[in-house]
Amino acid sequence: xxxxxxxxxxxxxxxxxxxxxxxxxxxxxxxxxxxxxxxxxxxxxxxxxxxxxxxxxxxxxxxxxxxxxxxxxxxxxxxxxxxxxxxxxxxxxxxxxxxxxxxxxxxxxxxxxxxxxxxxxxxxxxxxxxxxxxxxxxxxxxxxxxxxxxxxxxxxxxxxxxxxxxxxxxxxxxxxxxxxxxxxxxxxxxxxxxxxxxxxxxxxxxxxxxxxxxxxxxxxxxxxxxxxxxxxxxxxxxxxxxxxxxxxxxxxxxxxxxxxxxxxxxxxxxxxxxxxxxxxxxxxxxxxxxxxxxxxxxxxxxxxxxxxxxxxxxxxxxxxxxxxxxxxxxxxxxxxxxxxxxxxxxxxxxxxxxxxxxxxxxxxxxxxxxxxxxxxxxxxxxxxxxxxxxxxxxxxxxxxxxxxxxxxxxxxxxxxxxxxxxxxxxxxxxxxxxxxxxxxxxxxxxxxxxxxxxxxxxxxxxxxxxxxxxxxxxxxxxxxxxxxxxxxxxxxxxxxxxx
Numbered sequence: 001x002x003x004x005x006x007x008x009x010x011x012x013x014x015x016x017x018x019x020x021x022x023x024x025x026x027x028x029x030x031x032x033x034x035x036x037x038x039x040x041x042x043x044x045x046x047x048x049x050x051x052x053x054x055x056x057x058x059x060x061x062x063x064x065x066x067x068x069x070x071x072x073x074x075x076x077x078x079x080x081x082x083x084x085x086x087x088x089x090x091x092x093x094x095x096x097x098x099x100x101x102x103x104x105x106x107x108x109x110x111x112x113x114x115x116x117x118x119x120x121x122x123x124x125x126x127x128x129x130x131x132x133x134x135x136x137x138x139x140x141x142x143x144x145x146x147x148x149x150x151x152x153x154x155x156x157x158x159x160x161x162x163x164x165x166x167x168x169x170x171x172x173x174x175x176x177x178x179x180x181x182x183x184x185x186x187x188x189x190x191x192x193x194x195x196x197x198x199x200x201x202x203x204x205x206x207x208x209x210x211x212x213x214x215x216x217x218x219x220x221x222x223x224x225x226x227x228x229x230x231x232x233x234x235x236x237x238x239x240x241x242x243x244x245x246x247x248x249x250x251x252x253x254x255x256x257x258x259x260x261x262x263x264x265x266x267x268x269x270x271x272x273x274x275x276x277x278x279x280x281x282x283x284x285x286x287x288x289x290x291x292x293x294x295x296x297x298x299x300x301x302x303x304x305x306x307x308x309x310x311x312x313x314x315x316x317x318x319x320x321x322x323x324x325x326x327x328x329x330x331x332x333x334x335x336x337x338x339x340x341x342x343x344x345x346x347x348x349x350x351x352x353x354x355x356x357x358x359x360x361x362x363x364x365x366x367x368x369x370x371x372x373x374x375x376x377x378x379x380x381x382x383x384x385x386x387x388x389x390x391x392x393x394x395x396x397x398x399x400x401x402x403x404x405x406x407x408x409x410x411x412x413x414x415x416x417x418x419x420x421x422x423x424x425x426x427x428x429x430x431x432x433x434x435x436x437x438x439x440x441x442x443x444x445x446x447x448x449x450x451x452x453x454x455x456x457x458x459x460x461x462x463x464x465x466x467x468x469x470x471x472x473x474x475x476x477x478x479x480x481x482x483x484x485x486x487x488x489x490x491x492x493x494x495x496x497x498x499x
Contacts (some may be wrong), residue, residue, distance in 0.1 A: 012153070013102040049109075057178045063132040079174075125156045128416060162185075249262050260275065262275060280412065282347035305347075307348065380393055419473065425470065430463065
C-alpha cells in the first residue's frame, strides 16, 4: 500500500498536462484551442479504480467532445456493462478533478478506496479500453493517460488502445469483452451487418459530420454538419444541395451517438423537414408494440412483455400524446442520458430517445426468444445510444412497413416550441421536481408559470437551471409558433422577476 501511495504521489506531483484542459465525464466538452487536451490523471485513476471495484472487469475511457467544435475535447467513462459510469461515483470524480495539490489528490483517492473497500495497491489487474475520435488532440490525450502516469499510477492497471472509434463502438466493446465475447471493430460491424436486412430504399444520403461516424475526410469536425447542427439549426448541412430535395437523408454527429433524419423541401430547396429523436422513438415504439401484439395473439409469453418509452420534459408534447394514444407506458426522467438509460432498463423492452437523436432500445434477457425481436436486439447497441445501429434499425423498420420518410413523419405533427435562457446570479436558487417539470424553489414561481401557460391553447412550459453556467433554461410549447414564443418570453420575465 505504501508503494502505491508513493507512486500515486509521484505521478500527481509531476503529471504533465495540455493547455485548455478540463474533465468531462458525461457527454460534454471542454478545452481551448486545437491543441487542447484533458488532464489524464483524474480520469485515468478513476477508470482503473472502477475496474478494480468491479472485480477487474474492463472499463472504457473515450476521448471525445461529441458534437462540439474540433478544438474542444473531453472524456467519457464506460462502466463494465457498457453503459455510462454510475452516477454514484460522480462526486468522487469531481473531487479528484478539483484536488488543489498532489497531497490532496492522494488523500481523496485513499479516502474513497477505504470507503468503497477497493483492493488497491496489491497488483490486482485492472483493464481499461481506450478510444478516441478524429480530433487532433485525441492521440496526445491518450498518450498522456497511458504513458505518463494517469492509468499507470495504479499498480496492475493495463490500458489497451482500441484506436479511432465511435463512442458507441467503445461502449459495445467494453460490454462484449466483459461477456467473454469478441470485441473488435470487425466484430461490431459483423454483428450489425448480420442483423440488418436489405433497406426498403437503398438510396439514403448520410451526413457523417465529417467525423469518425462518416468518411475519414480532411474536413472540419461538426462545422456546419452533423445531427446537432441539423436538429438545432434546422438547416441543410454542408455537402447537400437542392439536387437532394425529396431524398431521405440521415445525419450523425461527430462521434456517431446521435441520429436525426431530414428531407430537403421548398421551391428553392432551402428548408428541411426534420425527423428528430422523438420521431425515432415513436417509430421504434410502434414497430416493437406491433411485434409484441402479434406474439401475444399467437399465445407467445414474450408478447406479454412490459414495454415502456422514456422521455424528458424536452420531448415534444405531440410525441408524448402519440405514444399514449398508442397505449404505450410513458415515463419521464430528468434531463440526461444516464437518467433515461437507467429508467429504460426497468422495462422488459425499454426505449428512450432525446429530441437530439441520442437514444437506444434495451431488452431484458427473457425477451430475446422471439426471432424478430431477437434480430432487433442484435441490431441495436444496448450499451449506449449508437447512431449507426439506430440508422440501420430505422431503415429495417421502414422497409418492413413499406414507408417513406413522409409516411414516417406524418405519425404526428410537432407542436411549435421555443427555448430561451435567462442569465441569473445564482442558478442553484432554482430547484425542481417531477423530472424537472415543476419548480419547487423559489416559492410562487411555479404558480406564475402555470398562470402564463393557461393563457395559451396546448400550452406547456417548464424551466430548469443549467448544469454548467449561471442561466435558467426556459422551454415552451403551444398551438402556434407565435404563441410558443410569447409563452417563453412571458415565463422568462417571471424568472427574471423571481431571481
